[in-house]
Amino acid sequence: MLNTIVLIRTDNFDKALTALADLVRYGGMKIRGTPRIIPPALSDWAFEQIVGEKPKKKVKAHVVAQIDLPASKAIGRIRDIHPPAHIIVIPVGSPVHKELLRLWGTFKELKGFHPPKEIKRLENIENEEDLE
Template sequence: MVLIRTDNFDKALIALADLVRYAGMEIRGKPKIIPPALSDWAVEKIVGEEPKKKYRAHVVAQVDLPPAKAIGRLREIHPPAHIIVIPPDTPVHKELLKLWGTFEVLKGFYPPKKVQEEEIEEE
């Protein structure tokens, strides 16, 4: 699972598309909007310190990669957002899954076609 924190939902949509297109991640299900207080709590629990910056848009999405691989791929790309990988064995992951059905769906996200594979085939 990844937590995306950014200035607006347009940037969150771009960040999600970047995860698919450039980081090779698959988004499972629909990304959801979460309350800022829950997002700040999640950051504090995962990173170990309070968030330094306040953001307006907070989105969680389930991805198909193990945490270590997802972190490695995030380091290779530069999405327009602050993205944190939430490992499945953490209290934050359990809490987000428990509340998943109560979160609003992020409208406007459609997984882009994977560009990387097409570019590789053309070479």
């Protein structure tokens, strides 16, 4: 089974690591395998293909990761969590997805990512809201 890919574009790799942890911790997603660093030109191309316009902001960190959710669910959850990075969801079967998978083995692994323990934080937040 193929996984949806997320492209994370941000100022530095610390923010990229935080964004990945947020996807797991608050978005309830599982990161499959190790996130990878991709070249800026490929990141800009992927952004343009998915978003339909050139990126307005130059960023220094370009990371891709495979997640366990369909694109539509991932987009909704990312909207809810506001991670410290621009995250683009790349649907399975799209030309960008196919190209990223083709090149996957050539990308350098992102060091320092350890998925946080899955936290029941969402349930706690919902329970607190019930109390109000």
